[in-house]
Amino acid sequence: MSSTPIRVTVNGAEREVEVAPNTTLLDFLRDRLQLTGTKECCDLGECGACTVLLDGRAVNSCLMLAVEGDAREVTTIEGLSENGRPNALQDAFLAKGAVQCGFCIPGQVMAARYLLSRNPHPTLAEVREGLSGNLCRCGGYVQICEAVLAASEAGT
Amino acid sequence: MQPFAYARPATLADAFALLDEHGPDACLLAGGTDVVVGLRNRTLRPEMVIDLKQVAELQPAISEEGSWLTITATTALAGIDEDQRIHARFPALIEAAATVGSAQIRNRATLTGNICHASPAADTAPALLAYGARVNVASARGTRRVDLDEFFVGPGKTVLQRGELVTAIDLPIAAERRGAAFARITRRRGVDLATISICCVVESAGRTVLAYGAVGPRPFMVADESGLLADPAARDGAKDEVLRQLLTKASPISDVRGSREYREAMLLVMSRRALRASLERLRAA
Numbered sequence A: 001m002s003s004t005p006i007r008v009t010v011n012g013a014e015r016e017v018e019v020a021p022n023t024t025l026l027d028f029l030r031d032r033l034q035l036t037g038t039k040e041c042c043d044l045g046e047c048g049a050c051t052v053l054l055d056g057r058a059v060n061s062c063l064m065l066a067v068e069g070d071a072r073e074v075t076t077i078e079g080l081s082e083n084g085r086p087n088a089l090q091d092a093f094l095a096k097g098a099v100q101c102g103f104c105i106p107g108q109v110m111a112a113r114y115l116l117s118r119n120p121h122p123t124l125a126e127v128r129e130g131l132s133g134n135l136c137r138c139g140g141y142v143q144i145c146e147a148v149l150a151a152s153e154a155g156t
Numbered sequence B: 001m002q003p004f005a006y007a008r009p010a011t012l013a014d015a016f017a018l019l020d021e022h023g024p025d026a027c028l029l030a031g032g033t034d035v036v037v038g039l040r041n042r043t044l045r046p047e048m049v050i051d052l053k054q055v056a057e058l059q060p061a062i063s064e065e066g067s068w069l070t071i072t073a074t075t076a077l078a079g080i081d082e083d084q085r086i087h088a089r090f091p092a093l094i095e096a097a098a099t100v101g102s103a104q105i106r107n108r109a110t111l112t113g114n115i116c117h118a119s120p121a122a123d124t125a126p127a128l129l130a131y132g133a134r135v136n137v138a139s140a141r142g143t144r145r146v147d148l149d150e151f152f153v154g155p156g157k158t159v160l161q162r163g164e165l166v167t168a169i170d171l172p173i174a175a176e177r178r179g180a181a182f183a184r185i186t187r188r189r190g191v192d193l194a195t196i197s198i199c200c201v202v203e204s205a206g207r208t209v210l211a212y213g214a215v216g217p218r219p220f221m222v223a224d225e226s227g228l229l230a231d232p233a234a235r236d237g238a239k240d241e242v243l244r245q246l247l248t249k250a251s252p253i254s255d256v257r258g259s260r261e262y263r264e265a266m267l268l269v270m271s272r273r274a275l276r277a278s279l280e281r282l283r284a285a
Helices: A025-032 A089-096 A105-118 A124-130 A143-154 B014-023 B037-043 B075-083 B084-089 B091-097 B111-116 B124-130 B236-250 B260-284
Strands: A004-010 A013-019 A051-054 A057-060 A073-075 B004-006 B027-029 B048-049 B062-067 B068-072 B135-140 B141-149 B151-155 B163-173 B178-185 B195-205 B208-213 B220-224
Touching: A004 B075, A013 A025, A013 B075, A051 A105, A057 A105, A089 A105, A105 A124, A105 A143, B014 B027, B014 B048, B014 B135, B014 B151, B014 B163, B027 B037, B062 B084, B068 B111, B075 B091, B075 B111, B084 B091, B091 B124, B091 B178, B091 B195, B111 B124, B111 B163, B124 B178, B124 B195, B124 B208, B124 B220, B135 B208, B178 B260, B195 B260, B220 B236, B236 B260
Parallel strands: A004 A073, B004 B048, B027 B048
Antiparallel strands: A004 A013, A051 A057, A051 A073, B062 B068, B068 B163, B135 B141, B135 B163, B178 B195, B195 B208, B208 B220
């Protein structure tokens, strides 16, 4: 089947590309754009490792076709850093020891970013609810939630 | 994922033309949270995927006209939660929609998709049933309205015929006061299917509607017209009798989420809780 032209903005840069319709946004980001910070894990929308922002809303990039990204704005974990440095939310994850093996962390950070954009001062229960779509096999949930609360207090 | 063609029709007429042209080889796409999984697992093998998100008539919208509130087919569950009219008029639908998947899922998954997927455990189905929803169905040959209770046929099966799609879901705006509650048992709070789900709506006139998910081949509803369940003076034992009678319509199975016996026991417990919460809300209304 023929490729479909799309115009998608990824981390602020607009790109005109052709993609095969049977490509997920996740595969497009990782394989075509080499943005491998977004992780592939369950491929079912259950683990959240592939979380990115689509027009500011958290979505599972494994559950989206790349062609659906046409005329949309995608932000990946690579788009959060400022001047090549982790941003304050990412720093909070480091400061609280929230990163163990690290595989789930890009998705956790993107989900946290979305949560804080909607609710700048969440309670612990709201953080748990907001991140319930992100699994951590190391079981680092306590530190992850602490990091999000710390980032919230710091006003990031 | 096997290769397929992709189309983004701008109008319903264009969508119908594509549906008719590709027949059984066409697949409709809205939120994609079920469809993309099916494409990857190859349980869906379409030649043509028709993305409905650019169809002018289906743009995400919630509107009120006369005594009906209408939710268009591409409205995501997050959009339901962000609508104050639905919070005010259909709070149990808000409670049900909030349990679907995760924030990421709810930003994409649509209410209409939740219904068209026809999972026996569809979280929004009991709330939509209990509120008396109807489904707007359209094809190149015309439109029809189907009560949601008649829309579900069995697991994954609806009354939709080839060439048809759902354009919107309507909810009747009640004139009288009512109290409603949604309740659910699940193994994990987020991203899990319901072991049991239930929605209860008590009308001030005395009618009580209960709708259930995950305890039969399709979501279903039952009603107590006698007024006993809504009667604050009625004894708990008498209410249990009525609930037990209504619950004979349930036919739960054993699966990874719970045994048949567990579901049967919890049905009564959850029904009591949902009824109690509904009655409290009716009093507070």
